[in-house]
Amino acid sequence: MSNQLLMTILLMTVVTYGSRVVPFLLFKGKNVQGFARDFIELVPIALLAALVIPELVTPSGSIVIMHNPFLWAGVLTFIFSKLVPNLFLGIMFGMTVFWGLDKLLL
């Protein structure tokens, strides 16, 4: 394994494990309330939006609507998993639909 890759994995481990472990080591208090609690509760849903929507709407750097397999596969996966709440089936559906649309729309 190259040093470059070793350093990459090491650095990724430090920042990721660090983010996970610091509250376990430092935070002793009971529970967070008020603004901080709301903020913490809203981070995951905001992150899901930030991770998904730009990838669907701007897959190649600018906004594409019609000839965009990402967008339509995303919409269909959303509808599918609303109807069938199953992680495995949802992912399989998403990948297959994306593959099909990718063939169709190009």
Added chain:
Amino acid sequence: MSDEIAQDVRKGFAYGLRQSLTIVIGYAPVAVTFGILATQFGLTYWEAGLMSFFVYAGASQFIAIEMIHQGASFWMIGLTTLIVNIRHLLMSLSVVPYFPERTLKWSLGLAHGLTDETFVLNTRVMKDVIGEENRRRVMLGINLGAYSSWFVFTILGGVIGKWLPIQFSGFQFALLALFIILTTMSLSKNNYLTYLLAAVLAVVLKLLIPGKIYLILSVALAAGIGALWRKRARSRLINPSNEQTIKVS
């Protein structure tokens, strides 16, 4: 046969492991996909496995192998990983109150298994487990089940990718599909405004600022504004003693 209290007493490691099964079957295709893509991007299957073993954070691993492929420096990859994974700080913060008496060993162990998926499952399950000792064991079971499947299926994907050069464009949608399904599971009338705000901010900021900075900016802004909205909505309620009982998700 047994009443509910007796069932609660029995909730421990095995119970957690059973609960983790829903995550395991979700992780399997994503981890296999990661393994296949990693080998296609020039990593060996055990290098991919090593990354899954130590980093254990899906989104950042996919981004990392893409950046490695593009020849980015490890500093850039490290910084991007920090931006994508800093959210674990917040998940960790909201989990630790379940374990006020934890020892250092438990802290170090439970922390490593915290992901978006195990966080959601743990917080849902934890409410019904009585006693900190049991809660630790349940979380260990959930975390260990999810973690070992992520690692094992990465290796499997890497081996598949090595021997079968598959050209299937669906792979590049695996992680997005996972996130979209998580969205449908966690979107509610309490948080959809924050979701929409984060979506708009992320698209605009991504178009304006190069790199991955848009992720942390849009998340921090949207969650901050969303929390302020809730604070305002709460202060409009007549009885301030209700504050503790308002259920938000």
